[in-house]
Amino acid sequence: MKTVHVAAGIIRKDGSDELLAVQRGYGGMQGLWEFPGGKLMRGETPEAAVRRELMEELQVKVTNLRDFYTVEYDYPDFHLSMECYYCSLADESGEPQKHDRQLDIRWIPRASLATVEWMPADKGLIEALIELKEDRLEASTSGDGDPATTDEPATKPKRKTKRRSKKRPKPGLLDGIDTSDLSADERELVRRRAAIKKSMKGNKRANTKPELLVRQHLRAAGLTGYRLEWKVPGKPDIAFPGRKIAIFVNGCFWHRCPKCNPSQPKRNVEFWEAKFRRNVERDRAAVAALTQMGWTPITIWECELKKDRIDTTMEKVIEQVRAAEPQR
Structure with a gap:
């Protein structure tokens, strides 16, 4: 669509x-x-x-x-x-x-x-x-009345000065964004959106840690003739064009792994459901197109590459790759 x-x-x-x-x-x-x-x-x-x-x-x-x-x-x-x-x-x-x-x-x-x-x-x-709640901050104004009296002594004991940390504070999500005219709820919406964008920018499209692990095991098995993001449907992460093998290394959260059933954000549900649905539909379409072209698509899920599962997972993948006869 x-x-x-x-x-x-x-x-x-x-x-x-x-x-x-x-x-x-x-x-x-x-x-x-x-x-x-x-x-x-x-x-x-x-x-x-x-x-x-x-x-x-x-x-x-x-x-x-x-x-x-x-x-x-x-x-x-x-x-x-x-x-x-x-x-x-x-x-x-x-x-x-x-x-x-x-x-x-x-x-x-x-x-x-x-x-x-x-x-x-x-x-x-x-x-x-x-x-949204209407609670925009109003500029505080001082009254004309007498200042409040306290029982505190006129002079306070001096506190020891603390050494300032040399580390600079991390920039906030709303730094540089004027939200003075927004309510607390509205500012929170802006902050969440900025957090989502930051998260998406942090996601690598290539050379992710799971991909590097798969490539490491393929090289150790003597399977070195692969190509990255080969120009076939879905642009597989790893491809063996001669053997017509396409390997997708999918993140469980973004591609909705059926093995570990990752959680779904509880806020802005409509946005996330639509995004996940498009990701899944795109993955299915790529697999179907590759199969029709005579390729063998292999999907490796991120959870299958954990320390206690990676050897078993990669043994199966290596066996599939070796079983495919190189075509000339």
């Missing part, structure tokens, strides 16, 4: 909790409400797409974009992957203007979002927004 990548901007009206929504004026879903945004152009980042789309749709300039939510939804003809950003109207920006392809635009209080009919893909996002 084709994946359509979209970015949307959630604009809050200055000084209130009203969010800007637009009513679609075209197509089979005409009349339904959504947040402004649109498809990413080739080579365009989601942030750039939000800025461009909102300028084209509403004639507004937005700033302070903060990624906080991803919508993953299967329509009959395509899969929608939509990055959602909190954003603010720039100081020099005017009021939003309705586009010809929109029936209406409206500032809707967050608690009243469910009073209009939303696009099917947006319903999970709307529920998440409604559940």
Whole structure:
């Protein structure tokens, strides 16, 4: 199924909790409400797409974009992957203007979002927004009254000065992101999204520890003529083109290992279920295509490479590779 990548901007009206929504004026879903945004152009980042789309749709300039939510939804003809950003109207920006392809635009209080009919893909996002608590931090102001009195002595004993650690503190997930206008719950959504992105960036696509272990055992067995990420369906981690053997070394979490049944995140469940489903479908399609081409696909799961299982696992793999006659 084709994946359509979209970015949307959630604009809050200055000084209130009203969010800007637009009513679609075209197509089979005409009349339904959504947040402004649109498809990413080739080579365009989601942030750039939000800025461009909102300028084209509403004639507004937005700033302070903060990624906080991803919508993953299967329509009959395509899969929608939509990055959602909190954003603010720039100081020099005017009021939003309705586009010809929109029936209406409206500032809707967050608690009243469910009073209009939303696009099917947006319903999970709307529920998440409604559940957020409104506890934005207000700047503390000192009163004109007398300061509180205490029973503490006027002078306190001096404390021993502690040596400062030379180690620099690790950067936080929200460093460099202005969240002063967000509630605690909203900041938490932004933080979680940043954590997910950091986790994904940390995942190697090649030369992972499990892959290196498999290659080490293959070389020890005298099987050295393999290729990495060979250009056949699925781009197997290790391939023996002459023998038509394709080896996939799969991480249990990302590819949903049927042997150890890894846990699933309890938050943003819709996002993770869709992501895992696409991974599994992609793996199955690659195996089916390779089999049809006369290749032998072998899947090695990360849990099968633990110290107490790796020898048994690799004995079976080596036996399969040796049994395949090299083709000329």
